[in-house]
Amino acid sequence: MVTLRETSKQWVKLVPGHAVLTTQEAADLLDTSRPTLIKLMNEGALLSYRVGNGRKILFLDLQDCKSKLEKERMDALDELNELDRRGEKHSKNENVTY
Template sequence: MSTVLLEQQTVLPPAPNHARDALDKLAAVLTAQQGQGHAALVGPGGDRIELPAEVYEALRQVVAALKGGYAITLAPHTTKLTTQQAADLLNISRPTLVGILERGEIAFEKVGRHRRVMLSDVLEYQQRAKQKRQETLREMTQEAEDLQHVDGFDFTGR
């Protein structure tokens, strides 16, 4: 039995040929049969094993991305990122990320002069930031609704 090396790996979409046709067929099957029983994988030797729902969903997302022409990167959560990789993941500039790191919002370690961050820490920060934005939006919406009820204030501008 071989062991799988857990490292970051980028997969490019296939060129338009037979592999692309197979990917299109696979995407159609994964989408059409989503939620209908248990998916299974048949190995080259004919061994059949049921796929956990999480693996099936991951496979469906990978196939959809590749079919859309996107490269995908598979990375275990223990992966360490450079500040540029983390900034790219968060869709922010590297200097903005460095500020976030220095404020202690994401843990990091220094390797020589370079900072490294754990992928899992970046993803947790991303989730916290999303929740904070949603809460701020709820508060702003509530304040706007409250202003509508103030006597003499026409929120609609009419």
């Protein structure tokens, strides 16, 4: 993995698609904790394989998992927005007495 610094003072990591990552590297790239990453692996949401006592993750598998998680988050947000929109319709149509 190669790390470069941009002029905007942000770090950018360049990772070849065929890279093999440790659990900590993968957690860092997902911006999550290592225990959360291991939970994803145990649930089958993220593919990994064992090397000795450790686990390794292919970068491409990590990207697939990240895309799926992002889609799930966006679907949940859309659902919440729809529920909120419906709630506003109901509250406008209700007669409120005090």
